Amino acid sequence: MPMPVLRGLLVVAFFALCAFYLVPVYVPRPAFIPGFAPPPDMWPRTVSLIGILLGLLALILAFRGGAPAEEAVETDGSSTKRMVLRFVGLVLAFGLFLAALPFVGFLIAIILLTFTMVLMTGERNYRVWIALLSVGGPVFLLLFFNSALGTQFPKGALLKTLGF
Structure with a gap:
């Protein structure tokens, strides 16, 4: 199977898993939603x-041949086996995120998930940027959603015992 076709299939599979299983199961929908508020x-x-x-x-472009030709690079590690292993690792990381969420809370779980996702890209050289993205990004988004949109995220048993 050509690499662009496999890539498109994996993207569709991942987001379909999120849309049709994870979101309905893990995002509670209250009985009453005001008319002006989105669910x-x-x-x-x-x-x-x-x-x-x-x-x-991506699948359509891969089948039509409209995807740009990819040059084979020996050092990028983008073999079919490695791509499938990364996809399995991605699904496992999301599973661990969902398992850790009730215990450590949303903030710590999303920091760990973001850190894992950055490391799964293969990037290791920009340690300061990785730390800023992994810690600063989730903290900034959590503050934005809490203050600007009034969205509450799960605190977790660990943060409740620490008094947060």
């Missing part, structure tokens, strides 16, 4: 559906 699952569902569409677009 809590709106953004996760929107991002997942956009991911599915982009994966389908």
Whole structure:
């Protein structure tokens, strides 16, 4: 199977898993939602559906031959086996994120997930940027969603015992 086709299939599979299993199961939908407020699952569902569409677009381009020709580079590690292993690692990381969420809370779990995702890209040289992205990004987004949008995230048993 050509690499662009496999890449498109993996993107569609990942976002379909998020849209049709993870979001309905893990994003609670309250019984009453005011008319002016979007439901809590709106953004996760929107991002997942956009991911599915982009994966389908990648598949269409791969089948039509519209994808740019990729030069084989010996050092990039993008073999089919490595790509499948990274996908399995991605699914496992999300599973661990969901398992850790009730215990450590959203902030610590998302910091660990972001750190794992950055490391799975293969980048190891920019340690300061990796730390800023892994810690600063989730903290900034959590503050934004809490203060600007009033969205609450799970605290977790660990943070509750520490008094946060």
